[in-house]
Amino acid sequence: MGTMLLRILAVLGCLMMMVLGAEDFYKLLGIRKDASEREIKKAYRTLSKKYHPDKNPGDDTAHDKFVAIAEAYDVLSDEETRRIYDQYGHDGIEQHKRGGGRPAQHHDPFDLFSRFFGGSGHFGHGGGERHGPNMEVRVAVPLRDFYNGRQTEFTVEKQAICSACEGTGSQDGHVETCDVCGGRGMRIQRQQLAPGLFQQVQSMCDKCGGKGKTIKHPCPVCGGSRVVREPETHELHVERGMPKGVRINYENEADESPDWVAGDLIVHLVETDPQYGEQDHERTDGTFFRRRGKDLFWREVLSLREAWMGDWTRNITHLDGHIVQLSRKRGEVVQPNTVEVIENEGMPIWHQHLPEGVEEAYGSLHVEYVVILPDQMEKGMEKEFWSVWEKWRKKKGVSLDQANGRPEGPIRMPEHDEL
Ligand SMILES: [Zn+2]
Numbered sequence: 001m002g003t004m005l006l007r008i009l010a011v012l013g014c015l016m017m018m019v020l021g022a023e024d025f026y027k028l029l030g031i032r033k034d035a036s037e038r039e040i041k042k043a044y045r046t047l048s049k050k051y052h053p054d055k056n057p058g059d060d061t062a063h064d065k066f067v068a069i070a071e072a073y074d075v076l077s078d079e080e081t082r083r084i085y086d087q088y089g090h091d092g093i094e095q096h097k098r099g100g101g102r103p104a105q106h107h108d109p110f111d112l113f114s115r116f117f118g119g120s121g122h123f124g125h126g127g128g129e130r131h132g133p134n135m136e137v138r139v140a141v142p143l144r145d146f147y148n149g150r151q152t153e154f155t156v157e158k159q160a161i162c163s164a165c166e167g168t169g170s171q172d173g174h175v176e177t178c179d180v181c182g183g184r185g186m187r188i189q190r191q192q193l194a195p196g197l198f199q200q201v202q203s204m205c206d207k208c209g210g211k212g213k214t215i216k217h218p219c220p221v222c223g224g225s226r227v228v229r230e231p232e233t234h235e236l237h238v239e240r241g242m243p244k245g246v247r248i249n250y251e252n253e254a255d256e257s258p259d260w261v262a263g264d265l266i267v268h269l270v271e272t273d274p275q276y277g278e279q280d281h282e283r284t285d286g287t288f289f290r291r292r293g294k295d296l297f298w299r300e301v302l303s304l305r306e307a308w309m310g311d312w313t314r315n316i317t318h319l320d321g322h323i324v325q326l327s328r329k330r331g332e333v334v335q336p337n338t339v340e341v342i343e344n345e346g347m348p349i350w351h352q353h354l355p356e357g358v359e360e361a362y363g364s365l366h367v368e369y370v371v372i373l374p375d376q377m378e379k380g381m382e383k384e385f386w387s388v389w390e391k392w393r394k395k396k397g398v399s400l401d402q403a404n405g406r407p408e409g410p411i412r413m414p415e416h417d418e419l
């Protein structure tokens, strides 16, 4: 009776552990049931960096999560095990393993990490791990995106660890240590300089080319080089008000190599030249605003009549489509090149530059008025204007030349000897 009870308890305990320990692999990776191979890879890349124990020292939860993510990736990245998992869940996978299912897919979590980011599976801060070079790219988006914010993507071509051979360079997975240099990649030869006098000379091993390893059957995908060039697409979140030229860091997303931990991909976010697009929202006046820091600049053209007599309105469409209305009543003069500063119609201020406690703030819109004079008039119109001018010139006219005290003739400069 007692043993029976114990056995039941033990079984229950096992079940409990299985239930607790087995989080859904799709949930774990934050992907949908029909996620593509690419999405699975992407999720693994993001999460494995986030929960890597090197980044979360002393955090057991992060460590467990890192291990679980690797397991989820192992199962879902293989067509057969994914199918088994979809049908029978965790139990199915356990049975598959016990029944001698292909063990090749089972990676050590750190080993798997190194298949993605190179090196030995660690970030190596302080561990002396070699880092690959950083990579810099320019990504240009229109001013509209800096104003409104936008979720977009960009693609870069980079060197990636060959997934066919998992970075070994070998078709069958066999990599042998070079028998000439014993894996050192270097050979030491003794040269006799004189009887009894030797010199040791170190040179690169020519059998393995300094790699220390030889491969009988090179991987057909990478030709044994262990890496391939391939395009990779990254998400880019352009935040409202981000400064021009801001640098956005994608950790460990630069060129990969089994010999190092991938460096960072650094994106320089720049502005494209202004250009109307096809759609309405790409054809606002704001498209041609010029930006300096948090302020925007715009030139508005007025006719002579408007500048002088007033009584006009202008609707300027801003970068998000809202309207900024400019106007003058009759009798309000606008001098050419006057700049009107409109508060809060400039760029949104980037959240990183906002003072503490301020939710949002904007720069100003600077409108410069340009006045265009007509260079052609109908004959009758010209006559009428002329006579009006003549009438008022005779009554109140001022000669600016005389008012400024300018002479009527040239002024003679003194000769040198008179000085
Ligand atoms: Zn390969």
Ligand SMILES: [Zn+2]
Binding pocket: 178, 179, 180, 181, 182, 183, 184, 185, 186, 205, 206, 207, 208, 209, 210, 211, 212, 213
């Ligand atoms: Zn060698």
